[in-house]
Amino acid sequence: MAKHPTPLLDELESGPWPSFVMDIKRMADSSPACNDLLGQLELSFKDKEGHWKHGGIVGVFGYGGGVIGRYSDVPELFPSVAHFHTLRVNQPASKFYTSEALRTIMDIWRRRGSGMVNMHGSTGDMILLGAFTEELEPVFAELTENGFDLGGSGSALRTPSCCVGKARCEWSCIDTQEICYNLTQFFQDELHRPAWPYKFKFKVSGCPNDCVAAIARADCSIIGTWRDDIRIDAKAVKAYAAGEIPANGGSFGPDAKLDIQKDVVEKCPTGCMAWDGGALSINNRECSRCMHCLNAMPKALRPGTDTGATILVGAKAPILEGAQMSSVVIPFIKMDADVDLSDAAYDEDTDGEKFQEFKDFVEKMHEWWDENGKNRERIGELIQRLGLREFLKACDLEPDPRMVKEPRSNPYIFYTEEEVPGGWSRTIEDYRARHKE
Secondary structure (H helix, E strand, O other): OOOOOOHHHHHHHOOOOOOHHHHHHHHHOOOHHHHHHHHHHHHHHHHOOOOEEOOOOOOOOOOOOOEEOOEEOOOOOOHHHOEOEEEEEOOOHHHOOOHHHHHHHHHHHHHHOOOEEEEOOOOOOEEEEEEOHHHHHHHHHHHHHOOOOEOOOOOOEOOOEEOOHHHOOOOOOOOHHHHHHHHHHHOHHHHHOOOOOOOEOEEEEOOOOOOOOHHHHOOEEEEEEEOOOOEEOHHHHHHHHOOOOOHHHHOOOOOOOOOHHHHHHHHOOOOOEEEOOOOEEEOHHHOOOOOHHHHHOOOOEEOOOOEEEEEEEOOEOOOOOOOEOOEEEEEEEOOOOOOOOOOOOOOHHHHOOOOHHHHHHHHHHHHHHHHHOOOOOOHHHHHHHHOHHHHHHHOOOOOOHHHOOOOOOOOOOOOOHHHOOOHHHHHHHHHHHHHHO
16 A cells, blocks of 8 residues: 655654654555545645535434534545544443453454544544445444444534543542433433434533543533532641641642641632631631632542532634533532332332432423524623523523622613512602602
8 A cells, every 4th residue: 555755744753742643654554544544634734724624414314413513525535534533432430441452443444444433522522533325324234233332423412421420539429420320311312312402511520630520521510519518537636737638638748848837728619717826717608619628638638428410501602602611500409319129129210200400401401492592602792692680590490699690790780570679669669759759
């Protein structure tokens, strides 16, 4: 197999960092698709334009998503990438794979596709890059036979993702893997059959450290938290102060001594901590659960035991209205499984009853978005356009001060007549009376 000359791409291998060009060249020895991909990329660099075209919608039978179509606009030059479709494969919760599972996927992909894999996309899925149209159904059939499913794409629910949760993390307040798996199973239609104004993402983090960056990327963030007091081990606090335990779990070195006043108390964003040189105290009513003190003194401080989740809505990268961070809509909700299946085999009907309070909220949210959203408008943009009040009404949520991102800057506050005790006439009478005084 003749190799395409790639003088421009070769420059990308010259720096100190790993290069995708080097990786593709390794595959090019055994994959005609990777060899032609290098040739087309070189041509794109030379012409200063991409040589991909959409060319039509492709997919697998019964699914509206999971496959992203891509065709070359110079197929006569690079026939092995004339079709170069991408398949998204739904990742297991927390991205835990066995070596056998990975070998199974790679065996299928080397036979049916280019052999190129992206571990993982920003949505979460494993990305299989480069398949001909006629191979899509065979790849899908082999994946499902081995227990895998396609992930979400298009204007649909994207594949839910989560952090490692209680499987490996001491901070996790909720079972992220159970929540992620349950939501994936429950919302199958929304995942595989695009029917919304645009995409929607669930991301689940076990604690406010938010290791899946849900608050910056997810339309609905589920963040583990607690509502009682932080647990304090007074003996361990003194050990930190004496330098007997290294700061930040030893991440700054085994001899890094923690200055509790400077490194913990003075960095508390709400000023809710105090250190008198012998004892640490916390005003838990003012704590915002930022996790700084727990990360700094992991052996001395622990989350409370009354755990649940904070639900935030509306994050996204720039699309219509620019980047947005998500906003709190439910400050605390219990996220324990409502049905105990420990002694029962998986049953779809019973499993669907888990996390019912949260699912009821989600379905109201989806219905409002589906009815009011514009094309390619994420739910955060819709809330921004119509206002948080309309969103809260649609979801049957009561306004809460914790939903406010910043103090109101507009002095003109408007109320509906139903919200004013006694109606508008009573309000006018009160105003006139005060004005006379």
